[in-house]
Amino acid sequence: xxxxxxxxxxxxxxxxxxxxxxxxxxxxxxxxxxxxxxxxxxxxxxxxxxxxxxxxxxxxxxxxxxxxxxxxxxxxxxxxxxxxxxxxxxxxxxxxxxxxxxxxxxxxxxxxxxxxxxxxxxxxxxxxxxxxxxxxxxxxxxxxxxxxxxxxxxxxxxxxxxxxxxxxxxxxxxxxxxxxxxxxxxxxxxxxxxxxxxxxxxxxxxxxxxxxxxxxxxxxxxxxxxxxxxxxxxxxxxxxxxxxxxxxx
Amino acid sequence: xxxxxxxxxxxxxxxxxxxxxxxxxxxxxxxxxxxxxxxxxxxxxxxxxxxxxxxxxxxxxxxxxxxxxxxxxxxxxxxxxxxxxxxxxxxxxxxxxxxxxxxxxxxxxxxxxxxxxxxxxxxxxxxxxxxxxxxxxxxxxxxxxxxxxxxxxxxxxxxxxxxxxxxxxxxxxxxxxxxxxxxxxxxxxxxxxxxxxxxxxxxxxxxxxxxxxxxxxxxxxxxxxxxxxxxxxxxxxxxxxxxxxxxxxxxxxxxxxxxxxxxxxxxxxxxxxxxxxxxxxxxxxxxxxxxxxxxxxxxxxxxxxxxxxxx
Numbered sequence: 001x002x003x004x005x006x007x008x009x010x011x012x013x014x015x016x017x018x019x020x021x022x023x024x025x026x027x028x029x030x031x032x033x034x035x036x037x038x039x040x041x042x043x044x045x046x047x048x049x050x051x052x053x054x055x056x057x058x059x060x061x062x063x064x065x066x067x068x069x070x071x072x073x074x075x076x077x078x079x080x081x082x083x084x085x086x087x088x089x090x091x092x093x094x095x096x097x098x099x100x101x102x103x104x105x106x107x108x109x110x111x112x113x114x115x116x117x118x119x120x121x122x123x124x125x126x127x128x129x130x131x132x133x134x135x136x137x138x139x140x141x142x143x144x145x146x147x148x149x150x151x152x153x154x155x156x157x158x159x160x161x162x163x164x165x166x167x168x169x170x171x172x173x174x175x176x177x178x179x180x181x182x183x184x185x186x187x188x189x190x191x192x193x194x195x196x197x198x199x200x201x202x203x204x205x206x207x208x209x210x211x212x213x214x215x216x217x218x219x220x221x222x223x224x225x226x227x228x229x230x231x232x233x234x235x236x237x238x239x240x241x242x243x244x245x246x247x248x249x
Numbered sequence: 250x251x252x253x254x255x256x257x258x259x260x261x262x263x264x265x266x267x268x269x270x271x272x273x274x275x276x277x278x279x280x281x282x283x284x285x286x287x288x289x290x291x292x293x294x295x296x297x298x299x300x301x302x303x304x305x306x307x308x309x310x311x312x313x314x315x316x317x318x319x320x321x322x323x324x325x326x327x328x329x330x331x332x333x334x335x336x337x338x339x340x341x342x343x344x345x346x347x348x349x350x351x352x353x354x355x356x357x358x359x360x361x362x363x364x365x366x367x368x369x370x371x372x373x374x375x376x377x378x379x380x381x382x383x384x385x386x387x388x389x390x391x392x393x394x395x396x397x398x399x400x401x402x403x404x405x406x407x408x409x410x411x412x413x414x415x416x417x418x419x420x421x422x423x424x425x426x427x428x429x430x431x432x433x434x435x436x437x438x439x440x441x442x443x444x445x446x447x448x449x450x451x452x453x454x455x456x457x458x459x460x461x462x463x464x465x466x467x468x469x470x471x472x473x474x475x476x477x478x479x480x481x482x483x484x485x486x487x488x489x490x491x492x493x494x495x496x497x498x499x500x501x502x503x504x505x506x507x508x509x510x511x512x513x514x515x516x517x518x519x520x521x522x523x524x525x526x527x528x529x530x531x532x533x534x535x536x537x538x539x540x541x542x543x544x545x546x547x548x549x550x551x552x553x554x555x556x557x558x559x560x
Contacts, residue, residue, distance in 0.1 A: 004354045096338035100355040101328040247306045
């Protein structure tokens with residue numbers, strides 16, 4: 001049942017031009033950045049030759065590429081998630097799902113899974129760029145995999161937060177703006193952490209991108225994974241509760 | 250009969266903040282019955298239907314569908330209902346076939362049975378020629394049919410239709426009515442509307458609701474018995490119903506609630522005798538209304554705000 005909703009969700013998403021445009025724009029932007037990174041690597045390469053324990057292509061080209069991708073997607077994911085529940089509320093089509101023999105969690109998980117499929121498509125398309133380097137050089141497969149997983153986790157938590165904020169309103173713009181605000185806040189929250197003594201560790205621990213940093217360097221820490229899973233589960237539960245609560249208003 | 254009721258609504262109340270939309274409503278729906286749910290705008294028709302379909306939670310009271318409570322076992326209860334809300338929940342960017350297939354899947358129609366159910370429901374609702382078209386491009390009448398098709402695709406024993414003919418042209422209205430009437434052959438239907446001839450044309454039983462309270466509940470035949478005359482009386486201290494039956498000229502007495510009675514007679518009106526008896530025996534008569542056969546008169550009489558007239 002969850003799969004049915006997810007399948008319909010992704011299909012109806014791609015019926016509108018928005019996800020196509022998003023995929024295209026992200027691909028063009030990152031394609032350019034990728035090219036620039038490869039270019040600067042060629043300039044750096046001769047100087048690195050003599051050094052010991054030098055960073056490789058994966059560190060110098062791919063990791064920075066995906067760090068930038070994370071920031072670009074932080075701005076773009078709100079546009080993907082904004083419609084998922086808000087649009088159904090505006091068009092009063094949520095009634096269809098609610099009066100069907102489904103649990104509220106089926107509905108929310110179905111919607112989330114639909115978003116997850118989009119994230120999977122997006123990240124997999126981006127991954128093609130670094131994979132193209134295999135033609136000319138060796139890559140650190142482990143690190144590449146770690147980056148891939150970290151991107152999926154990061155974007156999934158973006159999606160969960162966006163889904164929740166979309167369930168709060170019938171207005172897609174409000175959903176998008178508030179999601180963008182929330183994601184940006186969770187990104188920059190560790191800036192404040194640096195200036196506060198003592199509280200630093202707690203506040204910077206909340207930062208979404210902080211946890212990705214280590215994974216980008218190839219350190220796969222299960223506590224980071226747990227952090228993302230916690231965010232995802234937390235916001236999905238909030239969404240289910242929100243939709244349940246609306247029946248009481 | 251009571252135990253066989255498909256839908257049982259008991260002491261249902263619903264508040265929006267402090268605003269009471271439904272006040273202690275109770276009724277039942279029997280198998281194979283088309284129930285007309287009448288009331289002025291804002292009387293609580295849509296709210297009642299939203300609660301029965303599980304879209305709203307009741308503040309007090311119970312709703313059970315085929316024995317399943319809508320709050321305690323919503324999945325089983327919802328499986329038995331098809332619901333068309335006031336605004337049909339249709340996806341404008343989908344084609345009719347895609348949409349109905351999705352609905353069938355959501356309602357747990359077996360995978361092998363989906364194609365058959367789809368064909369059948371398109372035939373029933375006159376959608377066979379528009380299966381490949383986008384719902385958003387269809388006329389309002391066809392969109393409404395898609396809405397009804399969505400409600401019956403899983404062949405539920407109960408169909409709930411909230412104002413299905415609003416905004417349609419007269420020809421479309423007639424077609425939709427025909428469709429609803431044919432639904433009533435195999436299923437129970439609850440139909441809400443404020444169009445009175447519609448009820449007379451389709452329904453087996455009428456319920457009138459006013460300000461969240463049920464004020465009338467009778468089979469439609471009761472209205473068609475034009476020759477029979479009746480008056481409705483209201484007594485503060487009602488006697489035993491047998492005492493009322495004994496009054497001369499009275500054929501039959503039917504109690505509406507503890508205070509209201511329908512008094513039927515054929516030749517001469519017993520009104521005068523009732524007044525006299527009431528005074529003598531201190532029944533406290535405070536209302537006496539000649540009961541009219543026409544649904545419209547009845548509707549206006551029951552839903553009219555008498556308090557406002559006095560002011």
